[in-house]
Amino acid sequence: MDNQKTISKEFTLNGIGLHTGNKVSATFKPGRIDGGINFIRIDLPEKPVIRVCAETVLSFPGSPRRSTVSNKQGVQIQTIEHLLAALNGLSIDNIDIEIDNNEIPAMDGSSLNFTEAIISAGVKEQDKERRYFTVREPVYIEEDGSVIMALPHAELKISYTLSYSHPLLKSQFLEISVKPQTFKDELSGARTFCLESEAQDLRSKGVGQGANYENTLVVGSTGVIKNKLRFDDEFIRHKMLDLLGDLYVLGEPIKGHIIAIKSGHSQNMKLVKKLDLLRLKNLTAGIGGVSREHINEGELDTPTIMKILPHRQPFLFVDRIIHLEKGKRAVGIKNVTINDYFFKGHFPGKPVMPGVIILEALAQVGGVMMLSSEENRGKLAYFMAADSVKFRKVVVPGDQLIMTVEAGKIKSRTGQVHAKAEVEGKVVCEADFMFALAEN
Numbered sequence: 502m503d504n505q506k507t508i509s510k511e512f513t514l515n516g517i518g519l520h521t522g523n524k525v526s527a528t529f530k531p532g533r534i535d536g537g538i539n540f541i542r543i544d545l546p547e548k549p550v551i552r553v554c555a556e557t558v559l560s561f562p563g564s565p566r567r568s569t570v571s572n573k574q575g576v577q578i579q580t581i582e583h584l585l586a587a588l589n590g591l592s593i594d595n596i597d598i599e600i601d602n603n604e605i606p607a608m609d610g611s612s613l614n615f616t617e618a619i620i621s622a623g624v625k626e627q628d629k630e631r632r633y634f635t636v637r638e639p640v641y642i643e644e645d646g647s648v649i650m651a652l653p654h655a656e657l658k659i660s661y662t663l664s665y666s667h668p669l670l671k672s673q674f675l676e677i678s679v680k681p682q683t684f685k686d687e688l689s690g691a692r693t694f695c696l697e698s699e700a701q702d703l704r705s706k707g708v709g710q711g712a713n714y715e716n717t718l719v720v721g722s723t724g725v726i727k728n729k730l731r732f733d734d735e736f737i738r739h740k741m742l743d744l745l746g747d748l749y750v751l752g753e754p755i756k757g758h759i760i761a762i763k764s765g766h767s768q769n770m771k772l773v774k775k776l777d778l779l780r781l782k783n784l785t786a787g788i789g790g791v792s793r794e795h796i797n798e799g800e801l802d803t804p805t806i807m808k809i810l811p812h813r814q815p816f817l818f819v820d821r822i823i824h825l826e827k828g829k830r831a832v833g834i835k836n837v838t839i840n841d842y843f844f845k846g847h848f849p850g851k852p853v854m855p856g857v858i859i860l861e862a863l864a865q866v867g868g869v870m871m872l873s874s875e876e877n878r879g880k881l882a883y884f885m886a887a888d889s890v891k892f893r894k895v896v897v898p899g900d901q902l903i904m905t906v907e908a909g910k911i912k913s914r915t916g917q918v919h920a921k922a923e924v925e926g927k928v929v930c931e932a933d934f935m936f937a938l939a940e941n
Contacts, residue, residue: 505594505631507531509623514614516606519580519693519717520567522710525602529622532595534629537752538588540570540578544601549576552830553585554752555777556905558770566708568747568766573907573919579604582746582766583693587615589749590684591624594631610692610716612742616685634780636757642771647763649744649772654758656680659744662762663737667696669720673737679745688745690731691738694718697726744769751776778926781823781832781903801825801869809872810865811881811941815842818862819904822869828877831870831906835862839898854896859930860887863920867906867934871916879941882916886935894929896922902929914938 513528532539538553551557551572559569559577567580584605588596590612608614640651660676677687695703695712697719703709709717714727718735732738740761747769748755755776761768801822807813824832837854844852868882896902902922909917916938921931 503592503631505534505627505629506592506624507595507627508593508619509625512618512622514606514608514618516608517711518602518604519607519610519711520708521579521602521604523602523604525600525604525606527598527600527606529618530597530599531625532597534595534627536595536597538585538595538749539597541597541599542576542578542601542603543599545576549574551576551578553581553750555750555773558750558773565706566703566766568743568750568770570750577603580607581605581750582743583608583610583612584615584746585749586684586742586746587612587619587689589745589754590679590689591616591619591681592631592754593619593624594754595627604711607711607716610718611739612689612691612746616689620685632753633756634751634753634776636755636776638779640772640775640779642764642768642775644768644771647761647765647768649759649761649764649768651755651772651776652758652760655756657748657755658758659741660758660760661737661741661744661764663740664763665696667720668722669724670736673734675734675737675741677741684745688738688742691735691742692716692718692731693739694720694736697721740764747773751780753780774926806869809869812865816861817865818858819865819869822866825870825873828871828874828911829908831866831873833862833866833869833904833906835902835904837896837898837900837902841898844898852898854900856892856930859892859896859902859922860890860932862902863904863906863922863930863932864934864936866904867916867918867920867936870906870908870918871911871936871938877938881939881941883937883939884934885915885937888933888935890930890932892930894924894927896924896929900924909933 508531511530515526517524540551542549549572551570553570557570559571568582569577569579571577636651636653642649657679662674664672718728719726750773806819818835819833820836822831822833843855843858847855864884871877871882904922906918906920916936918934922929
């Protein structure tokens, strides 16, 4: 058992973005317990916050050769993988990063500068146990000749096979059990690379606008151009570094054996998405013998929900809240069964959950999120408006709705939220709601 960690004091790093070429300054500040990793765009008027999690990852090919997170309004932070690798490798759980542009500074193309800055600032233990995602069953992804899988293991171990049709990038294999010291010594300094033959084409596609011979290893036919390798096998070490950073998008450190063959960001993130779905199932249904270390402190059972909401059966459509950031974000579940009363009259020959019931369930999760904060405790949340409502897939008995609600503008008398409902990782409904907050 070990506790969550953050940095002891703030620090600032400046540079240019590897792919955009934009000048950028990032200030790293200690994060609160259970706060996670958050980017704050201080260059934008409302200083939007982008939390690092599987939900905020931008789909490929929207960000080729990099990993990017984005909020609902399209505000992005690009090329997060080298920084996240340092945070993962050094076991930093909670940190806030104030940044004045849309890409992490490239530094030297590795995690070394981030690692040294974190160690210099100091690592502070916090007064709460760390939550791990423990791989309990094999998870497998195969795409475009690349393979990546997660297998049960007592700690995080990465096994990687590199294979390019280039004499300097011939088949290689490396296996590392990731701990802070091994990360610092064996992975943190491995730099990003590209082939000389593809560099111009990448530039023409808007990739690598800030790349140079100092922050990128350019591999020619006979060797690295205008630079020297730090490791004989630096290329495979950098692919493992990228993978370590991508895995941290899950929002929890992983205990498992990750085996990858020629995987890149696209395959890595598809694995993360599958692991995230398993994590949600574990949280909500106890699949795989889930332990209490997986359950968020903000989990609310039905009796607790009924202390916040005035709804009762048969009009309470939230079975459990599995994640709650008061006044900011909530995730709830509804297990849909044939015994739900509305199936008796709604398409009885082929039961379909009414769309208005899905909206009501989402609204109830939104109500819990808003009314759980101290300033709104004891109030009522009245449904005022629903905008941008989209139904994308029918919901039937046996489905489990995962309902995520994120706060927009919350004032003393009104609140706006964005909500979506998913079944098995696919969005079935989404909408923007407005509520009136009134005294009970």
